[in-house]
Amino acid sequence: xxxxxxxxxxxxxxxxxxxxxxxxxxxxxxxxxxxxxxxxxxxxxxxxxxxxxxxxxxxxxxxxxxxxxxxxxxxxxxxxxxxxxxxxxxxxxxxxxxxxxxxxxxxxxxxxxxxxxxxxxxxxxxxxxxxxxxxxxxxxxxxxxxxxxxxxxxxxxxxxxxxxxxxxxxxxxxxxxxxxxxxxxxxxxxxxxxxxxxxxxxxxxxxxxxxxxxxxxxxxxxxxxxxxxxxxxxxxxxxxxxxxxxxxxxxxxxxxxxxxxxxxxxxxxxxxxxxxxxxxxxxxxxxxxxxxxxxxxxxxxxxxxxxxxxxxxxxxxxxxxxxxxxxxxxxxxxxxxxxxxxxxxxxxxxxxxxxxxxxxxxxxxxxxxxxxxxxxxxxxxxxxxxxxxxxxxxxxxxxxxxxxxxxxxxxxxxxxxxxxxxxxxxxxxxxxxxxxxxxxxxxxx
Numbered sequence: 001x002x003x004x005x006x007x008x009x010x011x012x013x014x015x016x017x018x019x020x021x022x023x024x025x026x027x028x029x030x031x032x033x034x035x036x037x038x039x040x041x042x043x044x045x046x047x048x049x050x051x052x053x054x055x056x057x058x059x060x061x062x063x064x065x066x067x068x069x070x071x072x073x074x075x076x077x078x079x080x081x082x083x084x085x086x087x088x089x090x091x092x093x094x095x096x097x098x099x100x101x102x103x104x105x106x107x108x109x110x111x112x113x114x115x116x117x118x119x120x121x122x123x124x125x126x127x128x129x130x131x132x133x134x135x136x137x138x139x140x141x142x143x144x145x146x147x148x149x150x151x152x153x154x155x156x157x158x159x160x161x162x163x164x165x166x167x168x169x170x171x172x173x174x175x176x177x178x179x180x181x182x183x184x185x186x187x188x189x190x191x192x193x194x195x196x197x198x199x200x201x202x203x204x205x206x207x208x209x210x211x212x213x214x215x216x217x218x219x220x221x222x223x224x225x226x227x228x229x230x231x232x233x234x235x236x237x238x239x240x241x242x243x244x245x246x247x248x249x250x251x252x253x254x255x256x257x258x259x260x261x262x263x264x265x266x267x268x269x270x271x272x273x274x275x276x277x278x279x280x281x282x283x284x285x286x287x288x289x290x291x292x293x294x295x296x297x298x299x300x301x302x303x304x305x306x307x308x309x310x311x312x313x314x315x316x317x318x319x320x321x322x323x324x325x326x327x328x329x330x331x332x333x334x335x336x337x338x339x340x341x342x343x344x345x346x347x348x349x350x351x352x353x354x355x356x357x358x359x360x361x362x363x364x365x366x367x368x369x370x371x372x373x374x375x376x377x378x379x380x381x382x383x384x385x386x387x388x389x390x391x392x393x394x395x396x397x398x399x400x401x402x403x404x405x406x407x408x409x410x411x412x413x414x415x416x417x418x419x420x421x422x423x424x425x426x427x428x429x430x431x432x433x434x435x436x437x438x439x440x441x442x443x444x445x
Contacts, residue, residue: 171195
């Protein structure tokens with residue numbers, strides 16, 4: 001009996017690329033665990049050392065630069081992964097060359113815009129101006145993310161983990177040294193940049209060793225193919241980063257840097273759930289690209305099953321956070337950051353909408369619904385900005401958290417009911433909120 005079960009399990013993981021996906025996920029989980037545990041502890045120590053005001057300066061700069069990093073990505077990432085699955089060397093070189101060239105040019109523009117905006121927001125504060133330009137320079141380094149898409153497409157994320165993990169460890173050790181030696185904020189920002197540089201140098205070395213037939217082959221035809229498709233995806237990615245970062249910018253404008261520093265500690269803890277979801281979504285997308293060819297009925301069935309499973313995971317996570325938030329924030333950050341407890345308790349509710357409907361974006365890409373991606377993106381920006389403007393003056397940082405949760409539920413679930421093309425998955429997602437799929441399965445058994 002035991003041997004029979006083992007044999008069935010062994011056969012399952014060997015078919016349809018399941019083993020490759022699981023191995024890929026294992027590497028990504030290792031990376032996330034390293035970053036979540038190690039990064040959380042280092043970030044807590046740095047937060048205690050620098051204080052809420054200095055952390056607020058850092059967080060505001062990161063928020064603005066992240067907006068432009070997404071812009072510099074030019075909407076390529078998901079398309080590039082899709083186009084690099086099972087292709088020959090010549091095709092690979094064409095797609096990577098186009099992506100790298102465009103990202104390099106756009107990154108230069110993004111760097112300048114990010115630095116200028118942060119300088120304007122600083123209102124003459126020399127420390128904020130310097131930190132803003134330093135962090136904006138990380139936009140250049142994001143150009144090398146083009147390389148990571150090839151490893152992701154080939155389900156070889158272990159190389160990404162090795163390269164960036166090494167940079168992360170070195171950067172973390174530098175932060176510890178700077179704390180012990182009482183260095184100012186600028187040095188911690190420098191360690192952040194050193195971490196990125198080391199990671200991408202190692203990643204480039206691995207890429208050049210592994211893929212021997214690498215040639216620069218920029219072609220107008222491939223560029224035009226991306227040009228016709230990238231804009232909705234760019235707006236979608238930009239919309240997501242705006243409604244996850246604009247709250248910190250508006251808190252800075254409507255309140256102060258200290259409030260940003262406190263609120264962002266809650267955001268970083270809440271982002272752990274986002275990171276876990278991203279691992280699953282990024283690992284499944286190449287395989288989902290193949291499965292989508294089996295027909296819409298099968299795609300809907302898989303979508304509901306996945307949505308139900310992830311929603312159940314989100315419920316467990318929400319309960320855990322609500323029970324432990326006071327203890328965790330007090331333990332990690334201390335009394336100066338206790339205001340983040342209520343922020344975290346509200347923000348974590350948004351993970352239900354993320355896990356329930358996060359695969360919606362992949363579904364729309366596979367169904368080539370670029371118009372809906374575009375409309376949803378603009379609506380999400382408008383909804384979040386308007387809610388932040390109204391709720392922050394009324395409820396302080398809790399207002400920003402409420403705005404984020406409402407935006408996530410609106411743009412991941414409820415908006416699907418407005419479009420004929422997404423109404424089916426909208427209904428499936430609503431059923432998943434009540435775990436209908438698993439309840440039905442249990443009743444049948």
